[in-house]
Amino acid sequence: MKNKWTLEQLQFATLESQGLTELTPFGTGKKAVLNALEHLGYVQIDTLSIVERAHHHTLWTRIPDFQTGYLEELVEEHTIFEYWFHAASYLPMQDFRYVLPQMNHARKSKSHYYNADKKVMQYVMDMIRIEGPQRARDFETESSKTGSWWNWKPAKLALERLFMQGDLMICGRKGMQKMYDLTERVLPQHISTTEPDPIEFAEYLIKTCLRAYGFTTLKQITHLRTGNLLKINVSKVLKSMLEEGSIIQVDMEGLPPVFVQNSLLEKTVEFSNSHVRLLSPFDNSIIHRDRIRQVFNFDFRLECYTPKEKRQYGYFCLPVLFGDRFIGRADCKAHRKDKQFELIHLHIEDSGMSTELWLEPFVETLKRFAVFNGCELLMLTKVSPSKLTAAVREALYKQM
Template sequence: MKRELTLSQLRHLTLESQGLTKPNPFGTGKNAVLTALEQLGYLQIDTLSIVERAHHHTLWTRIPDYQPVYLNELVQERKIFEYWFHAASYLPMKDFRFALPQMLDIKQSTTHYYNADPKVMQYVLDTIRTEGPKKSRDFEKETKKAGSWWSWKPTKIALERLFLQGDLMISNRNGMQKTYDITENVLPQNIDTSIPTDMEFAEYLVKTYLQAYGFTTIKQITHLKTGGLIRKNVEEILKSMLQEGTIQRINIENSPPIFIKNDLLEKSLDNATSSIQLLSPFDNSIIHRDRIKLFFDFDYKIECYTPKEKRIFGYFCLPILFGDTFIGRVDCKAHRKEKEFELIHLHVENTTINLELWLKPFLELVKSFATFNNCETLKLTQVTPSKLTNTILKFNNHG
């Protein structure tokens, strides 16, 4: 039996699936990191460090006692691994086999971006096999020896190519410095390494998105996956799941067909939340910008890649989510040497919600996030609308 859902109920359902509606949704400590990653399906790794990097920020949002060392410890324990989802990501080790098709494609490709010199690739492989795990800078030292016929750049390209085609895995990470090892040395023996069929891969994508978001669309499932075959297979999997009764298809005005898990439809969806979140621009919940625009009426774009003169909100704006409503965004920067966390420009975009409902918890959240960024003081530079500046400063000074 079909159930009619309001837009608000859909928003709550997807935020709950994302772990954004209650404290400690995945538990606490390092175990919560693995639980969260298995629920979300992947965790995007980002190099930008204007504030704490995206992979750490995303987990801190859901795990209050999160420590950045947890991720690398889980890599060392072989419970998670690094590879490509729609971007460089951490993935649950149990899903390793679903990375194999892309590895195979890259291995067979002669035109891929990492078109490394085969001789250098063989040298890199032989060196790691003989001497053990290596960082890219270890090869940089080698290039300075007299008589070296290779240079650091080709060895770095070779490392990346060997990683992407599955001959190497990342066994350790210190910040953005990666350590590479032979895949057979990293991969647990009990991991399934059979290459999934096209239909198995499509089923993995469908189930990953349904689990992580509660409901999904074909466009989201096939995000950045090129070719007609993957879409055809996804449609087949969805059709089969509809026939089994594990999902339902619902239609919302101005939206493509939505596919939703049946077990979620049986839950109470009226538990409104008033929690407040300061999200990373690369948070799983907001990474699909058209989905956020469609279901949350929030038009979001990160502007660090936009020329300065064309930016509207700022270099690194973090979306602010209150309950199931995006009430604004704030351009932030952690000045780590000065131990000062700056709110460069706070944009309050939803002024229909009473400021007193969200401002105090927001400022408490920002202070907590500043501490997570190893900052001790908070600085508010600009507010839009400007008429709110004095009110916000007063709240902050008495908070």
């Protein structure tokens, strides 16, 4: 079944499914974090701390009372876990069996990345079994002892391989330092360890994408996953779902075939342009750059990996979402020691929109975000276009 949809409907589908059309789409408190992860499928972990780290930022965007300690508590309670999705991520423990194909691939892999010394791997396993959870730096200390027959780098590689192949799991963190423990001591007994067959895995990817985004494409389902067999299986499952009527195929000019949940047909497009979201560059909603460009006409890329002289917007820009429109990007930095939050460059692209509409909610969100980053004062350096500088500055410093 093929249907014609409007661009506005696709925009609403993805923003609502991502939890970006309501203030508390997943509830409040720690339970909301688990709800969000189970709905979105994953949240990417990143070590960059120009502003609050991506995994915390992404959840704060959807959970106004989010606290950074919630993730650690959920890991310790064994309701979420860390593994490699398309990148290092937190995932709901209920989905553990769907990482087993990747774990088993890592176990069989002969690639240089996984070329860890078997003796060192056994030593690492024995030490953790006897001494309990360990960090990579604990092995650095061990390797420096007199008479040690190995050094830290092979131990670190062994830890990574044992983690990737599923013998070890991360049971917690001290800051950003991972604590490794035996999988048998971390994985709850009720969690299935039956590896899904290829069709089951394809179904998992499709249903996760549809739940988290409302609509999807073959390219997005197989994002950063190699192998023609996976594409073939995903195509088979999509065909079956179309035949049974649980999804529909939508024709959109300039887009590849789009698959949409049938349940979305009954929903009315209702946007509230009263709230601004400052999104992490690693937020689930914008991780598919092609999708955002095609559906929202917003061309976004993170420029921290771009040479300084070639940057157009700034080192660590945050997309600015106003209702259903990406109106610009904000290059920010938290100077935590001085408790100052700097708006290095606010670039507004939607010049046709009245400043009176977006400025007040933008400033409100920016102030909340500054507090979330442990800052008390705001600093403004640059606004583009420059004609907006006075208005932004007045709104920013009002009542401060």
